Every structure is written in C-alpha cells, then in structure tokens.
Amino acid sequence: MCLIVLAWQVHPDYRLVVAANRDEFRERPASPAHWWTDAPHILAGRDLEAGGTWMGLTRQGRFAALTNYRDPSGHRPGAPSRGTLVRDCLSGSADTESTLNALAGVSGQYVGFNLFVSDGRTLGIHESTTGAVRRLEPGIYGLSNHVLNTDWPKLRRARSQFAEALKTLPEPEPMLRLLRDTTPAADHELPSTGVSLEWERLLSPVFVSTADYGTRCSSLITIGHDGNTRFSEWTWNAEGEVESQVEHRFTRRS
Template sequence: MCILAWHWQPGDPTELLLVANRDEAYARPAQALHLWPGGQVLAGRDLHAGGTWMGVGRTRRFAALTNYRTGQAPRTDVASRGTLVSDFLEGSASASDYLANLAPRSGDFNPFNLLLWDGEALLGLEGRHGRIVTLEPGWGAVSNGDFHTPWPKVKRLLSGLQSAVAGGPCDDEALLQLLADTTEAAPHELPATGVPAAVEQALSSIFIRTPQYGTRASSVLRMAHSSVRFCEQVHAPVQAQVCTRTSLVFDAE
C-alpha cells in the first residue's frame, strides 16, 4: 500500500474503518482480493514474491504495508516486505509481540511502514529505524514517509475521510471516490524524498497515474466485532482504463 487513512474507535459497531490505495509498477503481477487456501486470510497476493500488501485474518487481525520513499533503488538481496503482512495474518502473535520481534531485524528489509491491529491494539512500525509507534483511538493516516508526517496527500485523504464519516453512514462508492482523487500538491508543498521534482509531483496525488507505475488497487475495509467487509477495486494500467471490483464479507472469530 502507498497511502492509508483510518478511523479506529474501539467499542463502536465498526471498530476500524480504513481506506487505502496500493501503488505499484503495472508490470508486477498480482492476484486480486480473495480468500486464501485454508479460509483464514482474506487478501490480495503479490505473485512476484508471494506476500501481500494488505489483508485481514479470521481471528480479527489486520495488517498493511507501505514502502518508505528514499530516492534510492531498492536492495535485491533482501526478503520481500510483503511477507511481513502475510506472516502476521497467518500467525497468532499479538501485534505488540510481533513488532517487538521484528523491530531489531527491520533493517533486513527495504524501508517500510507496517500497520497492525490484533483486535485490541493498533500499532505501527517504522522499519527504517525499527521504531514502534503506538496509535491512539481516533483518526490516522500514513503514506511513504514516517507515521504522523503531514504530506499534502495524507492530509487531503484524512480530511476527506473525516468529512465523509461526519456526514453520517457512508457507502463504499463514496469512499472509493476519495481514493480516486488525482489532485497534485503545489510545488512548494512537495516533500523532499530524494526523487526528481517531476517524479515527486506525479506521486503527490492520492490516486497516481504514470506510464509504468500507478494506483493498482483501492480498498475500503470495515471491521466490526464479528465480521469484516472488504471492498477492493482493481485498476488496470492507464492504457486500458478498466477496473474490476470485489466486495466480500468475512465472518470473524
């Protein structure tokens, strides 16, 4: 994933509402949202390395990953970051125990942010320096910088989500529209991440479209006490302009 925004409210009928876009090279193969063999994980799958970018487990577990933008080419001698999501979803460790084990070896992966929820705690890990972030109930968002970094696209998506929720019950269509926003940041608002200015500009919108890279999937996730509703809209490369949508309800244990 490359941008996530959420409303976490323990005790509410919908405890966790989250919207997200996954940005990736169009050439990287992926399988859309589906129930994995064994029936315990609901997620897409990266067919290149075998992990996933975001998913839920039947025992009220959630995990999502964003890359951290450094302007440097990713290392090729390290394990896929997507396994960090799938390992948590398929395991039984609490979010805090999982991150405590992972933090000291987070440098073994390309830089990342990992967001986990185990039904009790919502925690993040900034992999580039192994810092665990405790997230409080309420609103939050993260993209390809550290947690709590106020990039324009992060503020824009979070503001849109807050407005949508304040207006009363919001359907998936309204939330997917937030994720379809192609508004770019003003040049003076762009972060300095080490990539060329023109690239930074193209990456500054919530929904990204470039010739070889862009938003591949948009997701709306609603986690309640005993069920999960997961809607994913998969976007084809810009040349095709075709998308498919999958909505699944997952009974939690």
C-alpha cells in the same frame, strides 16, 4: 500500499475503518483480494511475483498493512520482499505488541517500510527507518511513503476527506471518491524524498496514474464492533478505469 488512512475505535459502529491505495509498477503481477488456498484464514490480495501481500485480514480479526518508505538511496538489490512480513503477521497468533517487537528485531534486513498490525484488540505500528514500535490510541491516522502522519499534501487531503466520509458509512462512494482524488500538490508543497521533481509531482496525488506505475487497486475495509467485516476492493487499469471489483463479507471468529 502507498496510502493508508484508518480510523481506530472512533466510529460508533466500526472498530476499524481502512481506506487504502496500492501503488505499484503495472508489469508486476498481482491478484485481487481473495481467501488464500494455501493459508485459508487469510483474506488479501497477493503479489504473484514474491508471494506476499500489502494488506490483509483474518477470520479471527487480525489486520496488517504495509507501505514502503520512499528513499532511493536505500535500495538494496537482493533484499527480501517486504510483502512476506504482512503475510507472516497475519499467520501469527501473538498479540500486537509482541508481533511488532519481533518485527523490529528483523526489519533491518529489509528496505525501509512501515507496518500496521492489529491482533483484533489493539493496533500498533512499526517504522523500520526510525525503529519505533508504537501502540496507537483511538484516532484517525494517515500513512504514505514516509512515517506515520507525515504532513504531506496528499495525506492532509485524504485525512480531511476521510473524516467526512466516515459519517456516510456504510455508503462506500465518498471513500472511493477520496481514493480516486487526482489533485496534484503545488510545487512548493512537494516533499523532497530523493526522486526527481517530475516524479515528486507525479506521486503527489492520492490516486497516482502514469503509463508504467500507478494506483493498481483501492480498498475499503470496515470491521464492526459486532464482528461483521466487509472488504471491498477495486482494481484499476492503466487508464484509471475499473478492471475488476470484489467484495467479501464475513463475521469475525473469536
């Protein structure tokens, strides 16, 4: 994912609400969210090149989602795919803290990333570039291609709109509108992450759209206090039009 906004234990009806966009090169093959045949407990999209995923859930209430850390100087050819980390977190049974601490022990092998993990009871994050492992208190959090809650214009806009959209759930349209926001940042607000000014501009909206790279899918996850779970996902083509839409509903198993 390249943008994740989530609410943890702040909504009267939902334990967790997640709105996220996955940005990726358009030529990289992927499948929409589905129950995996080789790991039937996992509900996630799938990177068909490396076999991992960017975000997913399990029937037992586990959740994991990853964003890359934007730093061209950190590129390492041959480094393992970060999507396998999400898969492994979803396949495990350890609690959030233990999962994140184990992750921190191996994260130096990978190009920079951030990874949310929840065992269904607690939520935490590991930032590979800082080494931080943090348990998160109830609140609204935003993550893009830097560390948690970095004050980028796209995250400020997304978190503000997300807070308002929470009030309209279970209606998904306000959440989808914020994920489809193509408003660019002004030049003086752009971060400096090591890419060209042209690319900083192109990557500054919540919804990214270029011919070769952009927002490939948008996802909305709600997990109720009663265990009722809904995972909606929209896949977009290069013109920003809906290519496919899937929705999965299930009740968490204890």
